[in-house]
Amino acid sequence: MKIEKLMNEYDVIIIGGGATGAGTLRDCSLRGLKAALIERSDIATGATGRNHGLLHSGARYAVTDQESAQECISENQILRHIARHCVDETDGFFISLPDDDLAFQNKFVASCQMAGIRADVLDPKEALSLEPSMNPSAIGAVRVPDGSIDPFRLTASNIQDAKAHGATVLTYHLVTELLHRQGTITGVRATDMRTGEQTELHAPIVVNACGIWGAHLAQMAGVKISMFPAKGALLIYGHRVNKIVLNRCRKPSDADILVPGDTICLIGTTSTKVPYDEIDNMYVLPEEVEILRKGAQELSPILEKTRILRCYAGVRPLVASDDDPSGRSVSRGIVLFDHEKRDGLKGFITITGGKLMTYRLMAEKATDLVCEKLDVNKKCETAHIKLPGSREEKETTLKKLYSMPISIQESMVYRHGDMAEKMSKNNTINNSLVCECEEVSYGEVSYAIDHMDVHNLIDLRRRTRVGMGTCQGEFCACRAIGILAKQKQICPTREKEELIAFLNERWKGVKPIAWGDSLRESQYASWVYESVCGLGDENKK
Amino acid sequence: MESINKSDNNFEQCLKCTICTVYCPVLAVNPQFPGPKHGGPDQERLRLKMPSFYDEANKYCMNCKRCEVACPSNVRIGDIIQKAKLKYSRHRPSVRDFFLSHTDLVGTLSSPFAPLVNKALGWNVTKQILDGVLKVDRHRTFPKYSHEKFTSWMKKHADEQKQYPHQLCYFHGCYVNYNFPDLGKDLVRIMNAFGYGVELLEEEKCCGVALISNGFVGQARKQAETNLKSIRKAVSQEKAVILTSSTCAMTLRDEYPHVLNLDNKDVRDHIEIATRFIYRMIHETKAFDVSKLKFRNRPLKIAYHTPCHLEKLGWEYYSLELLRLIPNINLTVLKPNCCGIGGTYGFKKENYENAQKIGAPLFKEIEEGDFDFIVSDCETCKWQIEMSTSKKCIHPISVFAQALD
Known part of the structure; x- marks a missing residue:
C-alpha cells in the first residue's frame, strides 16, 4: 500500500461528518480558517441521520431541564431563519389523554413560559379540528412552536456552504492515527476506505466531532471520555398522517412524539443502554416495535390502520460529566472538552453531547475555542447568515422551474430550497422522474452526484430521498444506479454490488416490520430484482 | 367538508x-x-x-x-x-362544463324544441360557435334530442304496464329520456314478453357522473340522494332496479359510496343492468323461459364492444349471453380497447385529438371486420363509434328486442 505524504496543511481538521462536524466546518470556514473535514462514511450517517427530525421548541425539556429548553427555543428560532428549507413549521401539540394527569399540564405550561417558549392551552375540541388525526379522547392540548427538520439536508447544506468558503471534505476516510509531536496533536493519518490510499493531514488543532464514536477517537489520542451509548428506536409510517407534531403531555417517556417529517410521519423513541462495542450494529427488536406502535396509536388512532414503512435505531452520545465518571449523572447538554486544560494534550478538542437542535450552538462553541487557540479574532456569524437553499423566497424559486410538473417543482423546492434552480435546466431529460414515490427528477439526481459528495446509492438517498418512498427502491434504484454509473464511470460489476448493497440496506429497515402491504411490496421488489433482473445469486436478502 | x-x-x-x-x-x-x-x-x-x-x-x-x-x-x-x-383542483368548471354536465337541465330545455335543436346542432355555424366560444370540439356530432321524452311515453302507458303479474323499476338515465326513448321502449317490450311490467322510479335525476367529472360535486350529491331515496322505496317494495346504461349503473353502485361518500350498502346489490337481470331470471330463478320467445331468425354478423365501465362492473358477460340467445347470430367480441369518449371528456376541445387517438385501434378493428353493425351497452361509446366509423352502434337490449318476432 502506497503511503503518500501530501503536504496537506490546514488550520483545523474536524473529524466527524454529522451535523456538529459539518456545522463546525462551516463556522470555521466562515471565520476564514482553512478547514478540512474527515468522515469515515457518508455525512449524516451517525446519530444525525438516525433521530426524530424534530425541531424541538424546548417544551419537552421545560419541566426537567430548563437549560436545554432555553437552548432549544433559541436555536429553534435561529434555524427557522438560517435553514428555512430544512424546516417545516408545523407547530406542535402536547396532548393529555384520559390516563394522563391534567395537573401536569399546568406545570408544563408554567415551565415553558419560564424558558421563554410560547405555550397556548387549547380546548381539546379546537385542537382536534386543527389536527384531525389526533386522539379524539384527549382531555387537554397545549400548542408550542415545535416543527420538523431534515437532518440530511441540514448537514448537506452546511457542507455546501463550507465548501463554497474553501473547506475540504473527505468522506469515506477513516482516521487511523492521530499524529503527535511533543505532547501536541499535529494532524491525522487517514485511509481512503474506497481505494485504500493513505493520506496525512496536518493542522495545529484537531476537533473531535465524532459523537458517540468520539470515545474511541479520544482513546486514540490517549485521553479518556466516558460515553454511555443509549439506543433509540423509531418507526416510520407510510404517509404524513399528522400535520402538527403530537407529543404526550407527561413526563418524557418512550414512544410519545409523532413527527410529520416530509412525506411520512415517525414515532419515537425508546431508550435502552447498549454496550459501547455494539454501537456500529444497531437493529430494532420486536418488543421495541410493539412499544412504538402502541405509543403511536395512543397519539393518533388512525395509525393502527396505516402502513408502517420501516424502522431504524440510533445511538445518543451521552457523556458522563467529569465530576461523576460513574455515569449516574449523564448529561444531555453540550459538552466541550479542551484537552489541553483537561488532560494536558495540546491541539485536540472534543465537542459532543447535545442534540441535533443545538448543532449550530455546539459548532459555535467549538469554533470559538479553535479561534481562541489560533489567536483568531473573528465573531461567529452562523446565527444570521442563511444556509444555501434558504436564501430566496419559495415562490421566487418555483417560478424559475416553470417547465416542470407542479409536483416535481414542489418536491424539489421543499428539499433544496433555492438550490433547486441549479438542478433543473428546464429540459425534458432533467424533468423526467427517477423516483416516482418522492418525485425525484433526473436533474436532481444528476446534480447531487456531481456536486454533493455522493459516492453510492445510499449517499444519494440522503441527499435526494431516492428510495425513501413506499416502494423502498423498487423502481428508482435501478434508474439511479444507471445515472450514477454514467457520471462516476462505475464498472458493471460494481454497479451490481452497489444496487445489492442499497436494496439490502432498505430491507434491513423493513425486516422488523415486514407484514401486510410492506411485506408484499418487499417481496414484489425482490421478485423484480432477483427473478426478473437476475440479481439473485449475489442478493442474499 | x-x-x-x-x-x-x-x-x-x-x-x-x-x-x-x-x-x-x-x-x-x-x-x-x-x-x-x-x-x-x-x-x-x-x-x-x-x-x-x-x-x-x-x-x-x-x-x-x-x-x-x-x-x-x-x-x-x-x-x-x-x-x-x-x-x-383550483380550476373552476367553465360554462361549457356546466352545459355538458347538467344533462337534466339541458335535456328539459331541448326536448320541446327537438327538431329545431337537432337541426341547429348539425349546422356548421353552430359547431364553429360551440368550438370557438365554448371549446366544444367542432368535429363532434351531438346526439339528437327526442321530441317526446321517455318519461312522457311511460306515463301514457303506465296503466297498461300495471296489468303484468310482476313489476320492476327502470332507471332509464338521461340518454333514454331525452335522446333515445326507443331503447327504453325496447326494454319494456322485452320485459313484457317475459311477463314483467315496467315502472319508473318515484323520482329519477341524472345519475351525476358528468357532474362529478366536471367538478359539480354538490349538485351531484343532491341528485344522488334523490335517486337513492327512490331506489330505496322500490327495493322496499321488492322491485328490482334495472338500467340499460352501464355508466349510470357504475355510478349508482360505486361512485356514490366511493366518490360522493354516500352509503348505498342497503340497495347496492339490487341495482343491476338489464342484461344481467335477464340472465339471472333465466338461469337462477328460472322465472324467464326463453323457449317461449319467438325469434325472426335473420342472419346477423355483429361485433360487441365492451364499455370500460361495464368491464369495471365485470358484467359484459351478461350482455354477450343475451346476444347469444339470438338464433343465427355471428358474434365477434372486439379487443378490449377504450373508444376514447369518456362521457363528456371527448367533447372537450382540448381532449378531442387524444380521444380519437385512444379510439383509433378500436375504429380500425371495426372497419376491418365487415360487420352489419356494432353492439355496445354505453351511449357515449355509441356516439363515438358512430361518429368515428361507418357503422351503427346499437344497444344489446335493442338488438334482442328487434330480433323478437
Whole structure:
C-alpha cells in the first residue's frame, strides 16, 4: 500500500461528518480558517441521520431541564431563519389523554413560559379540528412552536456552504492515527476506505466531532471520555398522517412524539443502554416495535390502520460529566472538552453531547475555542447568515422551474430550497422522474452526484430521498444506479454490488416490520430484482 | 367538508407494480397525464402532505376505471384521482362544463324544441360557435334530442304496464329520456314478453357522473340522494332496479359510496343492468323461459364492444349471453380497447385529438371486420363509434328486442 505524504496543511481538521462536524466546518470556514473535514462514511450517517427530525421548541425539556429548553427555543428560532428549507413549521401539540394527569399540564405550561417558549392551552375540541388525526379522547392540548427538520439536508447544506468558503471534505476516510509531536496533536493519518490510499493531514488543532464514536477517537489520542451509548428506536409510517407534531403531555417517556417529517410521519423513541462495542450494529427488536406502535396509536388512532414503512435505531452520545465518571449523572447538554486544560494534550478538542437542535450552538462553541487557540479574532456569524437553499423566497424559486410538473417543482423546492434552480435546466431529460414515490427528477439526481459528495446509492438517498418512498427502491434504484454509473464511470460489476448493497440496506429497515402491504411490496421488489433482473445469486436478502 | 389530511388509506395497498400504467388508455397518447399510479396512489401521499402538490394534469384522467380493473391490489385508483380533482383542483368548471354536465337541465330545455335543436346542432355555424366560444370540439356530432321524452311515453302507458303479474323499476338515465326513448321502449317490450311490467322510479335525476367529472360535486350529491331515496322505496317494495346504461349503473353502485361518500350498502346489490337481470331470471330463478320467445331468425354478423365501465362492473358477460340467445347470430367480441369518449371528456376541445387517438385501434378493428353493425351497452361509446366509423352502434337490449318476432 502506497503511503503518500501530501503536504496537506490546514488550520483545523474536524473529524466527524454529522451535523456538529459539518456545522463546525462551516463556522470555521466562515471565520476564514482553512478547514478540512474527515468522515469515515457518508455525512449524516451517525446519530444525525438516525433521530426524530424534530425541531424541538424546548417544551419537552421545560419541566426537567430548563437549560436545554432555553437552548432549544433559541436555536429553534435561529434555524427557522438560517435553514428555512430544512424546516417545516408545523407547530406542535402536547396532548393529555384520559390516563394522563391534567395537573401536569399546568406545570408544563408554567415551565415553558419560564424558558421563554410560547405555550397556548387549547380546548381539546379546537385542537382536534386543527389536527384531525389526533386522539379524539384527549382531555387537554397545549400548542408550542415545535416543527420538523431534515437532518440530511441540514448537514448537506452546511457542507455546501463550507465548501463554497474553501473547506475540504473527505468522506469515506477513516482516521487511523492521530499524529503527535511533543505532547501536541499535529494532524491525522487517514485511509481512503474506497481505494485504500493513505493520506496525512496536518493542522495545529484537531476537533473531535465524532459523537458517540468520539470515545474511541479520544482513546486514540490517549485521553479518556466516558460515553454511555443509549439506543433509540423509531418507526416510520407510510404517509404524513399528522400535520402538527403530537407529543404526550407527561413526563418524557418512550414512544410519545409523532413527527410529520416530509412525506411520512415517525414515532419515537425508546431508550435502552447498549454496550459501547455494539454501537456500529444497531437493529430494532420486536418488543421495541410493539412499544412504538402502541405509543403511536395512543397519539393518533388512525395509525393502527396505516402502513408502517420501516424502522431504524440510533445511538445518543451521552457523556458522563467529569465530576461523576460513574455515569449516574449523564448529561444531555453540550459538552466541550479542551484537552489541553483537561488532560494536558495540546491541539485536540472534543465537542459532543447535545442534540441535533443545538448543532449550530455546539459548532459555535467549538469554533470559538479553535479561534481562541489560533489567536483568531473573528465573531461567529452562523446565527444570521442563511444556509444555501434558504436564501430566496419559495415562490421566487418555483417560478424559475416553470417547465416542470407542479409536483416535481414542489418536491424539489421543499428539499433544496433555492438550490433547486441549479438542478433543473428546464429540459425534458432533467424533468423526467427517477423516483416516482418522492418525485425525484433526473436533474436532481444528476446534480447531487456531481456536486454533493455522493459516492453510492445510499449517499444519494440522503441527499435526494431516492428510495425513501413506499416502494423502498423498487423502481428508482435501478434508474439511479444507471445515472450514477454514467457520471462516476462505475464498472458493471460494481454497479451490481452497489444496487445489492442499497436494496439490502432498505430491507434491513423493513425486516422488523415486514407484514401486510410492506411485506408484499418487499417481496414484489425482490421478485423484480432477483427473478426478473437476475440479481439473485449475489442478493442474499 | 372532509378534512384535508384524512384518508381511508386505500392508496397504501399499492405495490407500485405499474400494471395500471400499462392499461391506461390516456397515458398511451398523452404524456402530460401523470398516469394512474403516479397521479393516484403516488401523488395522493404527497397531497396528504400538502395540497399544493396537486397536479392539474390529473384533469386528463377520463375516469374509465380501466386502472381499477387492472389493479391486482384492489386500489381504487380512478376514485383516488376523481376525489383529488374534486378536493384540490383550483380550476373552476367553465360554462361549457356546466352545459355538458347538467344533462337534466339541458335535456328539459331541448326536448320541446327537438327538431329545431337537432337541426341547429348539425349546422356548421353552430359547431364553429360551440368550438370557438365554448371549446366544444367542432368535429363532434351531438346526439339528437327526442321530441317526446321517455318519461312522457311511460306515463301514457303506465296503466297498461300495471296489468303484468310482476313489476320492476327502470332507471332509464338521461340518454333514454331525452335522446333515445326507443331503447327504453325496447326494454319494456322485452320485459313484457317475459311477463314483467315496467315502472319508473318515484323520482329519477341524472345519475351525476358528468357532474362529478366536471367538478359539480354538490349538485351531484343532491341528485344522488334523490335517486337513492327512490331506489330505496322500490327495493322496499321488492322491485328490482334495472338500467340499460352501464355508466349510470357504475355510478349508482360505486361512485356514490366511493366518490360522493354516500352509503348505498342497503340497495347496492339490487341495482343491476338489464342484461344481467335477464340472465339471472333465466338461469337462477328460472322465472324467464326463453323457449317461449319467438325469434325472426335473420342472419346477423355483429361485433360487441365492451364499455370500460361495464368491464369495471365485470358484467359484459351478461350482455354477450343475451346476444347469444339470438338464433343465427355471428358474434365477434372486439379487443378490449377504450373508444376514447369518456362521457363528456371527448367533447372537450382540448381532449378531442387524444380521444380519437385512444379510439383509433378500436375504429380500425371495426372497419376491418365487415360487420352489419356494432353492439355496445354505453351511449357515449355509441356516439363515438358512430361518429368515428361507418357503422351503427346499437344497444344489446335493442338488438334482442328487434330480433323478437
